[in-house]
Amino acid sequence: MNVPFVDLAWQESQIKTEREKRFADVIERTAFVMGPEVEQFEEHFAAYCGVKHAIAVANGTDALMLIYAAAGIGPGDEVITIATTFIASVSPLLHLGASPVFVDIDPTTRNFDMEKIETAITPKTKAILAVHLYGDMPDMDALKNIADKHKVMIIEDACQAHGAEYKGERAGSFGIAAAFSFYPGKNLGAYGDGGGITTNDDDVAARLRMLRNHGGVKKYEHAIVGFNSRLDTLHAIVLDEKLKLLDSWNEMRRSIAEAYEKGLSDITTIKIPARAAGVQPVHHLYMIELPEGERDPFMNAMRGKGIGVGIHYPDPLHLTGALSGLGYKKGDLPHAETFASRIVSIPMFPGMTAEQVTYVVSSIREYFHV
Numbered sequence: 001m002n003v004p005f006v007d008l009a010w011q012e013s014q015i016k017t018e019r020e021k022r023f024a025d026v027i028e029r030t031a032f033v034m035g036p037e038v039e040q041f042e043e044h045f046a047a048y049c050g051v052k053h054a055i056a057v058a059n060g061t062d063a064l065m066l067i068y069a070a071a072g073i074g075p076g077d078e079v080i081t082i083a084t085t086f087i088a089s090v091s092p093l094l095h096l097g098a099s100p101v102f103v104d105i106d107p108t109t110r111n112f113d114m115e116k117i118e119t120a121i122t123p124k125t126k127a128i129l130a131v132h133l134y135g136d137m138p139d140m141d142a143l144k145n146i147a148d149k150h151k152v153m154i155i156e157d158a159c160q161a162h163g164a165e166y167k168g169e170r171a172g173s174f175g176i177a178a179a180f181s182f183y184p185g186k187n188l189g190a191y192g193d194g195g196g197i198t199t200n201d202d203d204v205a206a207r208l209r210m211l212r213n214h215g216g217v218k219k220y221e222h223a224i225v226g227f228n229s230r231l232d233t234l235h236a237i238v239l240d241e242k243l244k245l246l247d248s249w250n251e252m253r254r255s256i257a258e259a260y261e262k263g264l265s266d267i268t269t270i271k272i273p274a275r276a277a278g279v280q281p282v283h284h285l286y287m288i289e290l291p292e293g294e295r296d297p298f299m300n301a302m303r304g305k306g307i308g309v310g311i312h313y314p315d316p317l318h319l320t321g322a323l324s325g326l327g328y329k330k331g332d333l334p335h336a337e338t339f340a341s342r343i344v345s346i347p348m349f350p351g352m353t354a355e356q357v358t359y360v361v362s363s364i365r366e367y368f369h370v
């Protein structure tokens with residue numbers, strides 16, 4: 001049997017008819033950038049996340065860049081986050097002359113060790129970046145208490161967490177603003193790069209709308225120095241059609257996660273995901289932690305059986321070449337380092353069949369001789 005790591009063709013089969021109709025209309029009008037389709041998607045996405053504003057942009061990395069810029073983060077400023085995230089969570093900070101400050105993870109929740117955040121706060125700290133990695137979320141109450149006490153902003157990197165909830169509130173509604181990626185493989189993915197920002201702050205929303213389009217909302221009027229980070233119209237159509245199905249697709253991901261948990265939890269040598277209380281995850285990725293030294297043979301064995309696997313991400317950011325100038329060294333974040341050396345992501349996508357899930361579970365059980 002073949003089980004790909006992710007299958008986007010199934011998603012296309014669910015939206016094809018309506019998507020084709022709407023694509024034909026745009027192509028006939030030759031109106032390819034922004035326009036009413038983008039505005040419509042923004043309205044729908046804001047309502048979905050339970051916020052006042054959604055601003056569509058070109059990709060998730062730009063979403064973060066624009067948020068940092070709109071929040072006034074600049075030279076010398078610091079933003080606290082975790083080192084197990086994707087580099088795009090922090091690379092825009094470096095472009096703005098600011099720096100990430102990494103704190104270690106809690107090995108159980110696989111997100112912030114809350115105890116470590118306060119000691120990392122300095123007079124230069126402007127924000128805490130909550131990364132909702134793998135479709136999970138950190139303990140947002142604890143984070144908010146720390147942020148309020150020290151008068152720093154919360155920014156959300158919700159690039160992997162479309163629809164995730166903490167105590168009934170959706171990701172994207174907790175901080176000054178939240179970044180989403182609509183990269184094709186994400187829970188809500190375009191047919192190319194795409195991104196979005198959500199916020200409840202009217203002023204921040206207005207600034208973001210200018211920043212994404214050369215610093216103005218009207219053509220050739222530039223109130224501030226901006227970027228070109230607009231969303232293409234065809235992507236907005238794909239996203240708008242997929243958004244209608246997102247809750248049911250996230251539900252499918254939860255059923256797969258349940259089956260994995262049921263099928264793997266008795267294998268004592270591996271660790272399956274756990275999370276902070278109050279979180280309703282959307283399982284963008286499903287990652288297991290293997291014993292030291294087991295990852296390469298395990299991945300080879302799975303690939304040999306036709307099962308797609310990946311590592312998200314192999315190098316914790318404090319040890320990544322591009323960030324060596326920050327001055328971290330091996331041993332600074334022991335839990336993040338151990339975690340990164342042991343994780344493997346196994347197939348997780350809506351449309352995955354029960355037979356495929358059973359095959360993945362039985363192949364892993366067989367590998368561990370249980």
Ligand SMILES: Cc1ncc(COP(=O)(O)O)c(C=O)c1O
Nearest residue numbers: 059060061086088089159181183
């Ligand atoms: C946690 C996280 N942050 C940021 C990004 C950047 O998003 P994009 O690839 O759309 O620029 C991604 C996407 O891979 C991500 O997973």
